[in-house]
Amino acid sequence: MHAEKEILFRDSASKALLDPQLRANFRRAMDGLITKRRNQFPDPRDLQDLRDLSTTIRSRSLLSLPELLEQFEANCTKNGIKVHWAETCEQANNLVLSIMQAKGAKTLVKGKSMVSEEMHLNAFLESKGIEALESDLGEYIIQLDGETPSHIIMPAIHKNKDQIARQFSQKIKDAKYTEDVDELTAMARKVLREKFLKADAGLSGVNFAVAETGTLCLVENEGNGRMSTHVPPLHIAVMGLEKVVARLEDVAPLYAILTRSATGQAVSTYFNMITGPRGTDEKDGPQEVHLVILDNGRSRMYADPQLRATLRCIRCGACMNHCPVYTRIGGHAYEAIYPGPIGKMVTPQMEGVGVRHDLLHGSSLCGACAEVCPVEIPIPEILVRLRREATHEDVGSNVLGRGTGRTGTEDWAWRIWAGVLKRPALYRVAAWFATRFGKALPASAPLIKNWTRTRTKPVPARRSLSERMRAEGGSHE
Amino acid sequence: MSDARTAILGRLRAAGGAGPLPDLDTAVLERRQWPAAERAERLRKGMEAVHTEFLEATSATWPAVVRAFCDREGLKNLLFGPTCEDGAELARSWAPGGTKLMPYDRPVETFKDELFTGVDAGFTGTVGGVAETGGLLLMPGPAEPRLMSLVPPIHIALLRASTIQDTFWSAVKALGWGRSLPPNALLISGPSKTADIEQTLAYGVHGPKRLIVVLVQDLA
Numbered sequence: 001m002h003a004e005k006e007i008l009f010r011d012s013a014s015k016a017l018l019d020p021q022l023r024a025n026f027r028r029a030m031d032g033l034i035t036k037r038r039n040q041f042p043d044p045r046d047l048q049d050l051r052d053l054s055t056t057i058r059s060r061s062l063l064s065l066p067e068l069l070e071q072f073e074a075n076c077t078k079n080g081i082k083v084h085w086a087e088t089c090e091q092a093n094n095l096v097l098s099i100m101q102a103k104g105a106k107t108l109v110k111g112k113s114m115v116s117e118e119m120h121l122n123a124f125l126e127s128k129g130i131e132a133l134e135s136d137l138g139e140y141i142i143q144l145d146g147e148t149p150s151h152i153i154m155p156a157i158h159k160n161k162d163q164i165a166r167q168f169s170q171k172i173k174d175a176k177y178t179e180d181v182d183e184l185t186a187m188a189r190k191v192l193r194e195k196f197l198k199a200d201a202g203l204s205g206v207n208f209a210v211a212e213t214g215t216l217c218l219v220e221n222e223g224n225g226r227m228s229t230h231v232p233p234l235h236i237a238v239m240g241l242e243k244v245v246a247r248l249e250d251v252a253p254l255y256a257i258l259t260r261s262a263t264g265q266a267v268s269t270y271f272n273m274i275t276g277p278r279g280t281d282e283k284d285g286p287q288e289v290h291l292v293i294l295d296n297g298r299s300r301m302y303a304d305p306q307l308r309a310t311l312r313c314i315r316c317g318a319c320m321n322h323c324p325v326y327t328r329i330g331g332h333a334y335e336a337i338y339p340g341p342i343g344k345m346v347t348p349q350m351e352g353v354g355v356r357h358d359l360l361h362g363s364s365l366c367g368a369c370a371e372v373c374p375v376e377i378p379i380p381e382i383l384v385r386l387r388r389e390a391t392h393e394d395v396g397s398n399v400l401g402r403g404t405g406r407t408g409t410e411d412w413a414w415r416i417w418a419g420v421l422k423r424p425a426l427y428r429v430a431a432w433f434a435t436r437f438g439k440a441l442p443a444s445a446p447l448i449k450n451w452t453r454t455r456t457k458p459v460p461a462r463r464s465l466s467e468r469m470r471a472e473g474g475s476h477e
Numbered sequence: 478m479s480d481a482r483t484a485i486l487g488r489l490r491a492a493g494g495a496g497p498l499p500d501l502d503t504a505v506l507e508r509r510q511w512p513a514a515e516r517a518e519r520l521r522k523g524m525e526a527v528h529t530e531f532l533e534a535t536s537a538t539w540p541a542v543v544r545a546f547c548d549r550e551g552l553k554n555l556l557f558g559p560t561c562e563d564g565a566e567l568a569r570s571w572a573p574g575g576t577k578l579m580p581y582d583r584p585v586e587t588f589k590d591e592l593f594t595g596v597d598a599g600f601t602g603t604v605g606g607v608a609e610t611g612g613l614l615l616m617p618g619p620a621e622p623r624l625m626s627l628v629p630p631i632h633i634a635l636l637r638a639s640t641i642q643d644t645f646w647s648a649v650k651a652l653g654w655g656r657s658l659p660p661n662a663l664l665i666s667g668p669s670k671t672a673d674i675e676q677t678l679a680y681g682v683h684g685p686k687r688l689i690v691v692l693v694q695d696l697a
Contacts (some may be wrong), residue, residue, distance in 0.1 A: 138673035223684025252646035
C-alpha cells in the first residue's frame with residue numbers, strides 16, 4: 001500500500017484552513033474534549049502516576065512481544081478462537097474474505113476498527129460482492145457519504161448536525177428532515193438493528209488482547225460492538241500485533257487512562273471481554289470467532305529502539321485533540337488513515353518517509369501531543385528523527401523509504417551553504433553582498449518563496465556582527 | 478498463512494531486546510479505596526450521571542420491586558434466565574397476569590426476530606460492581622445468555638451492595654478473572670449512548686435505551 005508519488009500536506013492543509021465551517025466544527029469539538037479530559041484528571045499526581053504505570057505496562061508488553069503473542073495465540077486456540085497472521089493488508093483482506101466465503105457469508109456488519117480502515121477492507125469486500133456496513137454511528141454517517149474518518153475516536157466530527165440532517169433525509173429511505181439529535185440517532189438505530197439481525201458475519205477491532213487468558217477486549221459506548229460480535233453467527237476480529245498485554249489486570253489502568261484521555265469519560269458504557277465463541281449449552285453468541293493479527297510495518301517499527309515507542313500507542317486520540325495543527329485543519333487534510341500527531345508518526349513509517357516527507361514537517365514541534373499522551377510517546381523527538389531519515393541513509397536504519405525524500409535543490413543549497421561557511425574569504429564576500437543587497441532580493445525569488453509563502457521575508461542587518469565588532473571595537477572574550 | 482506467522486515472529490525475535498522487565502508501581506490503583514458502606518453510593522452517583530436508574534430493595538423484597546417496576550411501566554413481557562438462581566427466584570414469586578415472564582431457554586436462532594422486535598425488557602443478575610467509576614460486572618453464559626442485556630430496549634439488572642468492589646482493577650483480581658474467563662464477560666456503566674453527532678449525547682443508540690439497577694442493600 002505504498003503511495004508512489006509524494007503527497008503534499010501543505011496543499012491540503014492550506015485548503016482546509018480556508019473552510020470556515022470545518023474550522024468551526026473542529027474548534028467546538030476539540031475545545032470540548034480538552035475540557036472534558038482535564039476534568040477527569042483533577043489531581044496531577046494521580047495523572048502522572050497513572051501515565052507512568054500505563055507507559056511501563058506498554059513498554060513491558062513490547063519487551064516480550066513475540067513471547068506474549070505466542071502465549072496469546074495458544075490461549076485463543078485453546079478457547080476456540082481461530083488465529084490467523086497477515087504480513088500485509090492485502091493478506092489480511094484475503095483472510096477475511098476466505099473466512100467469510102468458507103461460511104457462505106454475504107453480508108458483514110462492522111464495529112469500529114481502525115485496522116480495518118488501514119486495510120481498506122470495505123472497498124475490498126465490496127469489490128468481491130460482499131456488503132460491509134459500518135455500525136458505529138459516526139462511521140455509519142461517513143460511510144453514507146463515502147468519506148474516511150477525520151478523527152480516530154469520533155470519525156464524523158467534521159460534520160455538524162445540519163449537514164447530517166440533510167444527509168439522512170436524502171440517503172435513508174423514508175426519512176424525514178430533522179435536526180433533532182435524538183431523532184437522527186433513532187433513525188440510524190432502526191436501520192442498523194435490522195442489519196444486525198440479518199448479517200451473516202460481524203467484524204470488530206481489538207482495544208487490548210490479553211495473553212494469559214486469550215481474551216479480546218473491546219471498549220465502546222454505543223453497543224454496536226457487542227451487536228456485531230454477539231448477534232451474527234460469525235465474528236471476525238482484526239488487530240495490530242502490538243495490542244497484546246500480559247495480564248487482564250494490566251488492562252485495567254490502560255482502560256482507565258484510555259477513556260479519560262479520549263473522550264473525558266471515567267468509564268465507557270461497555271467493556272466487552274470476548275474469550276471464545278458460543279460455549280457448550282450457550283444459547284447465543286457467534287458459532288465461530290476468528291482473529292487476524294496484522295503486521296503492516298509494525299515489526300519494522302519494532303526493530304528500531306527509538307521508533308519502537310510508536311507501538312506503545314493505545315489510540316486514544318488525545319494528541320489530535322490538543323494539536324494546534326490538527327484542531328485548525330481537521331483530519332482529512334492529512335490524507336491518511338491516522339491523522340494528527342499519531343498519524344504524522346505512523347503514516348510515514350507505514351507508507352515511506354519519502355512520499356510522506358511533507359507530513360513530517362507539518363508540525364511546529366510544540367510538544368502538546370507528548371504532554372498529554374497517556375503512554376508518554378515522545379512524538380516530537382520521533383518526528384525529528386523521521387525528518388532526518390527522510391533525507392539520509394544512515395547505517396543501521398531500516399526505516400521505509402529512508403533517504404528518498406532528498407531533493408536535488410535542497411542538496412545543492414546545503415552544499416553551497418557548507419562551501420561558503422568553510423571558506424572565510426568567500427564567507428566575507430557573501431556576507432558583504434547579503435548585508436548590502438539582501439533587502440533588494442524579491443520575496444518571490446526561487447527558493448526564497450518556499451519560505452515567504454507563509455512567512456515574512458527575513459531582512460539581513462545592514463552590517464554583519466563581525467563588521468560592527470571590527471568597526472566599533474570589542475574583544476572575543 | 479503459517480508463513481506469515483513465522484516471518485512476523487522471526488522479525489520480532491531478531492529485533493531482540495527482551496531484557497529485564499521494569500517493575501510496575503500500582504500505588505495509584507491501590508489508593509482508590511472506599512469503606513464498604515460508601516461503595517454503593519459512589520457507584521450509584523457514577524451511573525446516575527450517565528442516565529442509569531436505581532430501585533432500592535432488600536434480599537427479601539427485590540422480586541416484588543422488579544414486578545412493581547414492570548407493572549408501572551406497563552411492560553408486555555420480561556425476558557429472564559429460568560435456570561440461574563436469581564431468575565428462578567423471580568419466577569417463583571411472579572404472580573399471574575400483567576407482565577409476562579419469558580424464559581430465554583432455547584437457541585437464539587429459533588426466535589431472533591421476536592427477540593429483536595417483541596421483547597420489552599431483559600432481567601439479569603450481576604457478579605459485582607465497580608465503585609470508583611460506577612459499573613456492573615456481568616458474566617453471561619448458558620443460564621443467562623449474552624443478548625439479554627443487549628437487545629431488549631430495557632435492561633433490569635440485580636446488584637447486591639456486598640459485591641461492589643473498589644475499582645475495575647480490584648474486581649478483576651477478586652473475581653479471579655485473570656486466571657480464566659468465560660467466553661464472555663463485561664462491564665456495563667449505563668444505557669447505550671453516542672455523542673457522534675456534534676458531541677451531543679443521545680441515549681439508546683444500538684443497545685438498551687434504559688438501564689434499571691435493582692440495588693439490594695445486603696450489607697450487615
